[in-house]
Amino acid sequence: MKDWYPNVKRQSSAAPYVLNVSDESGNFNRWSWQSPTYGSKTVQTVRLSGLMSGNGTEKFIGFLITAKNEFDDEVNGNFISPFPAGASRMECKDEQTSQMIEVVKNSTSGNWSSIEIKWMAPEKHPGGKITISASVVKEHGVYWDGISVTLDHHCSGPRCANSCPNDVYAKTKFGCTTCKCAGAAISGNLLVLLFAALSLVFYFMINWDNCRINWKPE
Numbered sequence: 001m002k003d004w005y006p007n008v009k010r011q012s013s014a015a016p017y018v019l020n021v022s023d024e025s026g027n028f029n030r031w032s033w034q035s036p037t038y039g040s041k042t043v044q045t046v047r048l049s050g051l052m053s054g055n056g057t058e059k060f061i062g063f064l065i066t067a068k069n070e071f072d073d074e075v076n077g078n079f080i081s082p083f084p085a086g087a088s089r090m091e092c093k094d095e096q097t098s099q100m101i102e103v104v105k106n107s108t109s110g111n112w113s114s115i116e117i118k119w120m121a122p123e124k125h126p127g128g129k130i131t132i133s134a135s136v137v138k139e140h141g142v143y144w145d146g147i148s149v150t151l152d153h154h155c156s157g158p159r160c161a162n163s164c165p166n167d168v169y170a171k172t173k174f175g176c177t178t179c180k181c182a183g184a185a186i187s188g189n190l191l192v193l194l195f196a197a198l199s200l201v202f203y204f205m206i207n208w209d210n211c212r213i214n215w216k217p218e
Contacts, residue, residue, distance in 0.1 A: 004062070004108060004137070004143075005140075005141055005143065008141050008143075010135075010143055010144060010145045011142060011143065011144050015136065015144035015146075015147050016050060016051045016053060016058040016138070016144075017048060017049065017050055017051060017058060017060065017134070017136045017144065017147055018048075018049055018051060018147070019046070019047070019048050019132065019133075019134045019147045019148060019149050020046075020047045020049070020149065021036045021044055021045070021046050021047070021119070021132055021149045021151060022036070022044045022045040022047070023036055023037070023044070024037065024038060024039050024042045024044065026043075026044065026045060028045075028047070035150065035151070035152045036149060036151050036152070037151060037152050037153060037154060038077075038121035038125075038130065038151045038152075038153060039121060039125055039153075039154065040121065040122070040123055040124070040125035041120060041121055041122070041123050042120070042121045043080070043118055043119070043120050043121075044118070044119050044120075044121065044151075045116050045117070045118060045119075046065060046079075046116065046117045046118070046119050046132055047114065047115070047116050048060075048063060048065065048114065048115050048116075048117075048134050048136065048147075049113065049114040050112075050113045050114065057113040057114075058113070058138070059111055059112060059113050059138075060110070060112055060113075060136045060137055060138050061108045061109065061110050061111060061112075061137050061138070061139060061140070062105075062106060062107065062108035062109075062110065062136070062137035062143075063087075063105065063106060063110075063112075063115065063134060063135065063136050063137065064103060064104070064105040064134065064135040065079070065103070065104045065105070065117060065132065065133070065134045065135075066092075066101050066102065066103050066104075066132070066133050066134075067079065067101065067102050067119060067130055067131070067132050068094070068099070068101045068130065068131050068133070069099075069122075069127070069128045069129070069130050070128045070129045070130070070131070071127075071128040071173070072099045074122070074124070074127050074128045075122045075124065075127065076101055076102055076122070076130060077102075077119055077120055077121045077122050077130060078102060078119070078120045079102055079104045079117055079118065079119050079120075080118045080119070080120050081118075083104060083117060084106065084110070084112070084115045084116075084117070085106075085110070086106040086107055086109060086110060087104055087105065087106040087115075087117075088104070088105070088106070089102065089103070089104050090102075090103050090105075091103070104117055108137050108140060119132065121151075125153060125154075126153035126154065126155060126172075126174040126176055127153065127174070128153070128173075128174055129150050129151065129152055129153070130150070130151045131148050131149070131150045131151075132148060132149050132150075132151065133145075133146065133147065133148040134147040134148070135147070153174065155174070155175065155176035155177065156176070157177060158177060158178060158179050160179035161179075162179060162181075164180075164181035164182065165181065168181065168182040168183075169181060169182060170182045170183075
């Protein structure tokens with residue numbers, strides 16, 4: 001929205017709009033306390049809608065929708081056509097992380113109370129939490145940022161042949177449990193450091209003995 005209104009601050013009040021993302025089956029009728037999830041290459045619907053007000057449903061003339069992974073080195077999925085009239089897709093660089101994020105936006109010439117856009121999840125799964133965000137222009141110079149929904153992923157429980165002390169297993173960066181024991185890598189590093197320290201002590205002991213043998217008083 002900075003490109004459209006560079007000298008205008010966003011609204012600080014609660015946005016009169018809501019962003020929803022369907023589940024992996026395309027349904028919106030999930031419980032409110034449940035976070036939406038995605039699977040490998042699932043196609044899900046992103047719906048941006050105005051809330052009911054005293055004058056009916058709030059409308060908007062412009063919007064910008066982005067998809068961004070919580071990890072800079074993971075992909076964000078793709079918005080797929082067809083798009084609402086006047087809207088187009090592009091890639092932009094995030095100013096804070098330099099991550100390339102996909103954007104769907106239109107010019108401020110529409111008049112909608114609701115739009116829907118299809119989004120395809122990454123093939124890699126799990127691949128990090130992905131946040132779909134919207135900026136909405138109600139009228140020229142009046143807009144809101146930060147309307148968002150975060151999509152989580154499923155973690156398949158591994159079938160481990162081994163057991164870990166206190167049943168504490170290590171997790172991936174995505175929060176999924178592995179068959180490795182938590183702290184195993186740390187223990188291995190400590191053993192390496194201990195071996196190196198003992199080798200160093202042993203080296204100095206040998207050289208000290210050699211010095212004592214080869215040393216002759218004048």
